[in-house]
Amino acid sequence: MGRAPTPTRPLVERNRRSHDGGRCRVRESTRLVHTACPMNCWDGCAWLVEVAGGQVRAVSGVPDHEITRGFLCPKAQYYLERHRSPRRLRTPLRRSGSGWREISWDAALDELAGRIGKARQETGSESILSYTDAGSLGLLKGLDRRFWNLFGPITVPAGSLCWSAGLAAQEADFGANLAHDPTDHANSRFLLIWGRNPLDTNVHLWPFVQKAQEGGARVVVIDPVATRTAAQADLHLAPRPGSDLALALAMGQAVIEAGMVSEDFLGARVRGFEDYRRLCDGYPPERAEALTGLRATVIRELAQEYARRAPAAILLGYGLQRHPAGGATVRAIDALAAITGNIGVPGGGVAYATGFVTSSFADLGGRPAPHRGVPRAKLGPMLRELDDPRISVGIVARANPAAQLPRTAAAMEALLSIDFLAVVDFELTDTAELADLVLPASTSFEGEDVYACAWHNYLTYGEQAVEPAPGCRSDLEIYAGLADRLGLGDGFGSRRSPRDWIEEALRPLAAWGLGPDSLRGRSARHPAAPLVPWQDGRFLTASGKMELIGPGYSPLPDCPADTRFPFRLITPQHRLSIHSQFYDRVQTALGQQPEGAPVVLVNDRVARQLALRPGAGISVVSPWGRLACRIKPMRGLNPEALVIYSGGRVGQSCANILTPDRLTDIGLGAAYYDCPCRLEAEDVAAARPPLPGDATP
Ligand code: SF4
Structure with missing residues (x-):
């Protein structure tokens, strides 16, 4: 610990002067460090961190970043306050009776490595659970995967609490997850914001929506909740929760019925139209009225306006895919865009998420081990039932499953059933409160990393702003320490610096002149990322065509009607x-x-x-x-x-x-x-x- 910060090229180095009792005095030197927001948010903001006297003084948005535009949401300030908070953990804690005892890092890592090694020897490596999520982002955070691939196979959560139904849906339809560039929305004549609330959870999208609106685009929001975004729309429709699939299919039926299908696009680039038509035929707007609570005339008008005002973009959120038919819902919306000719055209598309930048990095994870996967959402009830082997050691990092997993009671029971639980975090979260060992994590100000997000195609090289707080360590240091203790140091690369890993990860981007040096002090849009995906009509599906949703899906409400729970x-x-x-x-x-x-x-x-x-x-x-x-x-x-x-x-x-x-x-x-x-x-x-x-x- 106590590593010196990587020398940074200050964007601004200045001596500030202030008036003090009639005399001018020179204040300490201030430098600005370029990094990115590490929070799991759509926006992936580029940050300027003001550092003076070895301390972070302020955080602001990079003014000339095309997406960040110099403003941040309030959570950036909260992140800084937590970084400086006296409540932040600064030494490893070992449970002792009903309280905690401070211990050294050596003692903490010795015990954790010993527990892991013993579990592998006595009950097999699958008796170890590694639970990570997106609580703190950065390319280097993913190196725990390399450690477990070397050590494994272990038990890991599969799927996501957040967005994986939508990802799987778009992968089935298009062959990959790509979204229109936010700047492309200016080409839209109609924006359908479906289950997304950018004014609250994707604030940097809003200026692009406003620009489209000022250019004459009509903005319609579909959301059961009267959000702040809905209040700014030209029309807000609030269907019954869970009825989005019925609505999407009924809109498809209305478009087909009105003869507004784009035959050119369908003929050349789509597979499965007849099956899709049959699926829609079962749900005319009159039937969808009973399912959605929206009048059939409203559904029909919405569908036909969407088709008529092409190019029209649909901006999807996560809420509509948090249902048993979540994947089918996104697929039905993709199909609606396809039949109206809104795929592969400027101003069109169904923007959900993009993995373009992250998939262009070299994979640092090493050879994958055949880990035992447990569906993340079912971890609570399933963990207690797992045997052969049962979980005896758990490590949680960048996550708070006690609070985040559904069915809290089952999740808590499952976490408490683990013989030895270690948690890496900034403070005593609900999960850390259940742990036997808590390891204090360093913040993003305290290390270098590379950041990308799922909404736009910029990547940012985050420079180290300050030294790690005494007693805090990065995830990379923690896993390198475990690797050394378990004899895996060479395979893991525990002597390699963060900079070494970043150089390796960014090597595939060298062809575009992108690397740690060229990115220092700035963000860059990946030059190969498309502004408009699928413009060439070639999809990454097995057929090379866009695949439409077919029969076998029920758009009926997810829960059977139960008068006890209305x-x-x-x-x-x-x-x-x-x-x-x-x-x-x-x-x-x-x-x-x-x-x-x-x-x-x-x-x-x-x-x-x-x-x-x-x-x-x-x-x-x-x-x-x-x-x-x-x-x-x-x-x-x-x-x-x-x-x-x-x-x-x-x-x-x-x-x-x-x-x-x-x-x-x-x-x-x-x-x-x-x-x-x-x-x-x-x-x-x-x-x-x-x-x-x-x-x-
Ligand atoms: S808008 Fe999102 S990315 Fe930007 S500062 Fe806030 S949390 Fe971070």
């Missing part, structure tokens, strides 16, 4: 938090105590009908748990939807006590939103949303 719970992110980080800010913004009950958003008419007063206490009950909440009415929210922002603390505000451990149809995603629930209070014995025929209060 609402559906949605758990989106709030703009002030990211996953389980910074949720105290959400609580404060919503007028709650940080450790208090969360807010549940209820349609305002429903709230009036049920005599639910704003701020009143109520329980949200699902088949999997119960959570005490405070009522907050929301105008425009679908009447069957309840909303609790995700990321709360276990036992206080964590909505996952209510969510199911179901999987999506493809991609091993988490069907969080397949969550029937009800409201319970003494004076709300039979709370239900209004039904057709009810009097309007």
